[in-house]
Amino acid sequence: MSLTQKDVAKLLADSSPAVRAETTMKVASHFEAKDFTKEEKAVAEEIFRALVKDAEIVVREALSNSLKAADDLPKDIAMAMAEDVDSVSLPMLKFSDVFSDEDLIGILGQDCTAKQEAIALRANVSEAVSEAVIDTGNEHAVAKLVSNEGAEISENGYGRVMTEYKESEAVSGSLSRRPSLPASVSERLMNTLSDRLRHYIVSRHELDFDQASNLILQVRERATVSLLKEGSSQDELEKLVGQLHKGGKLTPSLVLRALCSGDMMFFECAMAELAGVKLKNAQVLIHDEGELGLKSIYNKAGMLMAYLPFVEAAINLHHEMEYSGEGNDREKFASHLLERLLTVFELPDQELAPAEMEYLVAKLQQYSA
Template sequence: MAGSLSAEDVKRLMEDPSVDNRAETATKVASRFGDGKLSDNERALAQDIFRIMVRDVEERVRVALAENLKAAPNIPKDVAVSLAEDVSDAVALPIIQFSEALSDEELIAIIRTQSVDRQVAVASRTDVSEAVADTLVEEGDKRAVVTLVSNDEVSLSEGTLNKVVDQYGDDVEVQSPLVHRSQLPLNIAERLVTKLSEDLQHHLVTHHELGNETATDLILQARERATISLVTAGADEHDVETLVRQLHTNKRLTPSIILRSLSVGDLAFFETSLAVMGGIPLNNARILIHDEGELGFKSLFSKAGLPKQLFGAFQTAVSLVRDAEGERYDGNPDEQMRRMLEHILTVHEDIVDEYGGENVEYLLAKFNALAQEGQANQA
């Protein structure tokens, strides 16, 4: 509302203290305060009026004050805190969700001591610090956590996201908004794949004629395909390395997942995998893999602990990826993967002859079993 705060405003408030007049005055004074056009004297007078009105017995007056001050810059700290702690949600929620006057400490106190609706209001803010987000995840109600991970305006740290997965990774209500966030670190996405796979395993075992071992085999295959799909072309090198190291630490960096990466043309994942498994710098691994002779590649393959019987298949896969560089493929990635793997196995019929199998998935499972046998023999 235009104009300066006048003595008439104060006079009306004093002479006609009806609820309607108090609410109208609260709206008028608060909106003018929010405009930032008051003189120092007018601002001081407005603040005194606010301190009176936050104690008004009529909710409508306090609501008018909160709604018009929620986005106002530089409102007095004591006024903001009083409104945020009001017994009425209609008064408190606008301030909790929108006011920049509340500190992290005050927001954390709200999470710990006030209602679920107020926790949700904190989670709905456009700026939520890591400390506040962590408190919501660790101490807040699940509804507040769902709101937080659904709030794409807030940048959640990897540490906070890990806590969400730790505490709610198996909860479908949290999984869905988490998966649909516009930005999700690769290693968090990979952890979610694992969680989703566990849900799928439970469904298979409880709804179909499948034993636990069969269900687990199917889950591992689905997990590997889903994990590879996380690493898109042009993915950040650091993110790829983080994902590979996490897979390696959790003993999920298998020969089949590495071969799958090659089958969709992902040299970066393959190179990083051999570097991590071989314990050498990535640039060194690239030089050895792409050396014109096969000696360097074969030495790294062996150092990485991959089965020597599979070297030819991987060598063919690398060659096929090199030949296909620059070509665009718009088809189904799963179909691309299957065709390339079948092509590799056609070239290397000795693998099929030795390990048998009627399909690609069966042979990939055999590859993993072979690697596990080799590791057991080395132990």
């Protein structure tokens, strides 16, 4: 396609908005496809600078929709459309890669809810822009942000969302559906949701507060263990364990439930936290081939000694299976552990009564669920 000054004059002089819009789309499509020579590109840019001032909104809408994916669009043209009415600005704000973080943060501060929501839905949102979205106070924009997998959100950002928008069902719903969350953030979210669920159960069903609490505790512990199934880094696990301990939720049942699923790193971090020792020291004690290491840290952590044979069996099985946690290894691990426990409890040196053994096996089956 070849552009001339005559083409420019015709485009700008035509009195029909529909014709100008159609011509605008044709020129913009060739610009976006990089079909122009250097000289033609310069002419096209001058056309766009004139069109962003066109009195007819249909022309400006056509320009915005046609240029939203143009990665070499001059900044002044993009900004002119970004500052226009919603129907013109939103396509640019949601899709154009021309804007810098500073540009987007500035637009977020203009108190236009539709523009804030469009920015929250961009394919890639940096942590700085995410923080600015949270700053807006626009719960619908924040709900869209946390549902956007392309949005980078810091742990501090997540904390702000859960604190500043805790009454927003739209935000909490989007947050709970986000496929990837730091484990410590997920645990905090589950704690908030479980409190709501407890009150709902008490008000709607014939259960007292303690019964509802026990039910919620089991559900929450299972959910907490499920957070580990995607694999978490050591730093994330240490942070999660510290958070659980601080909130009084790092219970022996949770620790054992995680161990039943083969989450050795979580078990190690939990033992270190509960015993008040460094993780490296805890790992040495837990995997000591002698009899004293595991027993000493297990006792210092305040765990029930009746469960020690089960813990020893789980650790030995973990070593034997070279457990990876991938695929259906968790189910295999839990199944093999149940079989191993039945053997362990039948040994003559175990001083557990039949009722105690039955109780422990039942608990293990519950933890493995």
